[in-house]
Amino acid sequence: MASSVxxxxxxxxxxxxxxxxxxxxLTIKKGEIVVICGPSGSGxxxxxxxxxxxxxxxxxEIYVLGTEMTDDARVLQSVxxxxxxxxxxxxxxxxxxILENLTLGPTWVKGASSDEVKEMALGNLxxxxxxxxxxxxxxxxxxxxxxxxxxxxSLCMNPEILLFDEPTSALDPEMxxxxxxxxxxxxxxxxxxxVVTHEMGFAREVADRVIFMDEGKIIEQSTPELFxxxxxxDRSKKFLEQIL
Amino acid sequence: MSELILRLHEKLPQWKSVTWAKKxxxxxxxxxxxxxxxxxxxxxILSSVVSWFFLDATFQGDAKLCxxxxxxxxxxxxxxxxxxxxxxxxxxxxxxxxxxxxxxxSLFGASFKREFWGKRLFWSWILxxxxxxxxxxxxxxxxxxxxxxxxxxxxxxxxxxxxxxxxSYPFGIILAVARQSNLIVLKTLSVLxxxxxxxxxxxxxxxxxxxxxxxxxxxxxxxxKLFRAQVAIILFSGAYMAEVIRGGLQAIPRGQVExxxxxxxxxxxxxxxxxxxxxxxxxxxxxxSTFIGMFKDTSLLVIIALFDLMFTTKSSLSDSxxxxxxxxxxxxxxxxxxxxxxxxSRLSKKIEESMPxxxxxxxxxxxxx
Numbered sequence: 001m002a003s004s005v006x007x008x009x010x011x012x013x014x015x016x017x018x019x020x021x022x023x024x025x026l027t028i029k030k031g032e033i034v035v036i037c038g039p040s041g042s043g044x045x046x047x048x049x050x051x052x053x054x055x056x057x058x059x060x061e062i063y064v065l066g067t068e069m070t071d072d073a074r075v076l077q078s079v080x081x082x083x084x085x086x087x088x089x090x091x092x093x094x095x096x097x098i099l100e101n102l103t104l105g106p107t108w109v110k111g112a113s114s115d116e117v118k119e120m121a122l123g124n125l126x127x128x129x130x131x132x133x134x135x136x137x138x139x140x141x142x143x144x145x146x147x148x149x150x151x152x153x154s155l156c157m158n159p160e161i162l163l164f165d166e167p168t169s170a171l172d173p174e175m176x177x178x179x180x181x182x183x184x185x186x187x188x189x190x191x192x193x194x195v196v197t198h199e200m201g202f203a204r205e206v207a208d209r210v211i212f213m214d215e216g217k218i219i220e221q222s223t224p225e226l227f228x229x230x231x232x233x234d235r236s237k238k239f240l241e242q243i244l
Numbered sequence: 245m246s247e248l249i250l251r252l253h254e255k256l257p258q259w260k261s262v263t264w265a266k267k268x269x270x271x272x273x274x275x276x277x278x279x280x281x282x283x284x285x286x287x288x289i290l291s292s293v294v295s296w297f298f299l300d301a302t303f304q305g306d307a308k309l310c311x312x313x314x315x316x317x318x319x320x321x322x323x324x325x326x327x328x329x330x331x332x333x334x335x336x337x338x339x340x341x342x343x344x345x346x347x348x349x350s351l352f353g354a355s356f357k358r359e360f361w362g363k364r365l366f367w368s369w370i371l372x373x374x375x376x377x378x379x380x381x382x383x384x385x386x387x388x389x390x391x392x393x394x395x396x397x398x399x400x401x402x403x404x405x406x407x408x409x410x411x412s413y414p415f416g417i418i419l420a421v422a423r424q425s426n427l428i429v430l431k432t433l434s435v436l437x438x439x440x441x442x443x444x445x446x447x448x449x450x451x452x453x454x455x456x457x458x459x460x461x462x463x464x465x466x467x468x469k470l471f472r473a474q475v476a477i478i479l480f481s482g483a484y485m486a487e488v489i490r491g492g493l494q495a496i497p498r499g500q501v502e503x504x505x506x507x508x509x510x511x512x513x514x515x516x517x518x519x520x521x522x523x524x525x526x527x528x529x530x531x532x533s534t535f536i537g538m539f540k541d542t543s544l545l546v547i548i549a550l551f552d553l554m555f556t557t558k559s560s561l562s563d564s565x566x567x568x569x570x571x572x573x574x575x576x577x578x579x580x581x582x583x584x585x586x587x588x589s590r591l592s593k594k595i596e597e598s599m600p601x602x603x604x605x606x607x608x609x610x611x612x613x
Binding site: 052054073076077078080081082083084085087089091092093094095097104105108109137139150153154156157 | 499500502504507508510511522525600
């Protein structure tokens with residue numbers, strides 16, 4: 001029985017009157033690939049942003065890698081350095097080269113030596129097949145390339161969990177595949193992944209579990225086969241009809 | 245025939261301008277008259293300017309000769325340039341401010357070369373400015389002591405403004421960051437300071453520093469007037485810098501901060517490594533405007549009896565032998581100011597051009613007009 005790396009206990013959050021997270025209970029095991037889907041405004045992005053506390057929760061407990069998330073800056077920082085995140089808009093640092101984007105974290109957070117860091121960064125760029133762009137600036141790359149760099153950047157911290165917040169939503173259609181391919185490779189390497197996405201092909205191919213959210217609640221969780229062939233709630237049926 | 249003209253068009257650019265003139269300047273009787281009369285007027289003004297500046301000008305001789313010639317009296321500038329540039333600094337020791345100016349010009353020149361950019365140049369500037377204070381003062385270097393009340397002219401203007409720039413920039417960054425802070429006390433203090441300083445003219449701050457401040461000091465305890473004025477200028481332009489930099493801070497998307505935090509950077513690392521480098525870059529143009537403004541504002545030091553460049557220019561006019569050459573003196577001083585400010589603006593352009601552009605937004609955008 002694999003140990004849990006992530007646990008939500010009765011987590012609630014409000015944006016004003018809007019109840020974005022409604023009594024969330026969730027446990028993720030080590031090495032699990034979980035896809036979170038649902039209509040926009042359902043709270044799925046907020047859910048994964050609560051994991052590394054880019055959003056704070058109002059009540060309940062969140063345990064990440066055995067540590068409870070509080071507002072203690074030290075705790076947050078140490079957990080964040082072990083949890084990678086990939087954003088919808090890439091959020092690369094435009095004033096740094098691709099290589100510098102990758103080495104920034106390891107250099108300043110882990111204090112690793114520069115040769116070692118550079119070697120590892122190049123290795124991760126190779127992993128996302130973009131090594132030849134190392135000395136360019138983010139603005140000179142296509143969206144798909146930028147997102148692959150963003151993935152490599154989070155890999156440089158050797159994360160135990162990787163969070164993806166709609167990683168392909170801001171991409172031109174022809175670039176979606178190159179990013180998904182990288183994510184599929186990662187999934188096969190056994191890293192724990194939480195992916196908020198509408199890419200149901202990805203979910204079908206690699207996910208261990210699909211979570212469907214609506215109006216701040218987890219409506220349904222099951223294996224991809226079950227979810228796509230026989231969704232248990234009306235809302236998930238309707239959602240699947242709309243996007244498939 | 246028309247084919248010939250067409251071919252001439254391609255070959256000879258002057259043909260293009262002839263047809264352009266025909267089409268735009270001489271296309272009706274009214275426009276022809278207008279063109280000719282404006283042309284004559286411009287020619288007239290230009291010729292009198294040229295003859296005043298050069299043809300009728302006196303380059304050597306005394307005031308009497310100057311008055312007879314009717315042109316510019318550059319002899320006056322040659323006579324007074326030492327005083328205008330160095331003020332009351334003892335004549336025998338003028339090599340000291342001259343050395344200071346020479347060093348500043350060299351460092352400024354070096355700052356234009358990309359290969360020199362780095363820590364070494366930065367420290368050279370700081371060391372040179374510090375050394376210059378000791379040099380102008382003299383005591384610590386075992387030289388004759390020259391009191392700050394005797395410092396004047398261009399060296400004073402350069403010293404005050406460069407130290408002012410060097411100190412108000414980091415001060416402005418601290419203020420701007422404090423103003424964005426979550427800590428209410430810090431934020432309030434910063435807002436209060438900025439609004440207070442910006443709500444008062446520089447002259448009144450200088451007056452306070454020179455007249456009001458000493459009253460509060462215990463008896464027998466004095467702080468040099470030049471130093472007080474320097475602090476006043478740093479506080480003043482620091483408040484303006486803070487608002488310029490705040491504009492840059494606000495332009496940085498939230499995603500940048502989130503990305504920095506998500507890889508585990510601390511708040512101060514996020515600020516130092518991700519936010520500030522981008523924010524300061526965005527606001528280079530208004531930053532330089534503030535610096536240039538400050539450089540020119542040093543001329544207000546006159547009112548608290550510090551003899552900056554503008555003051556020495558003015559008092560050079562009161563020599564009874566050389567009365568009536570204000571135009572020449574002010575043109576001379578204006579040129580010095582222009583050279584200084586223009587070089588600053590060129591340097592900032594150079595710095596801006598060296599920044600990586602992100603390919604999408606940026607300097608090359610044309611709006612079609």
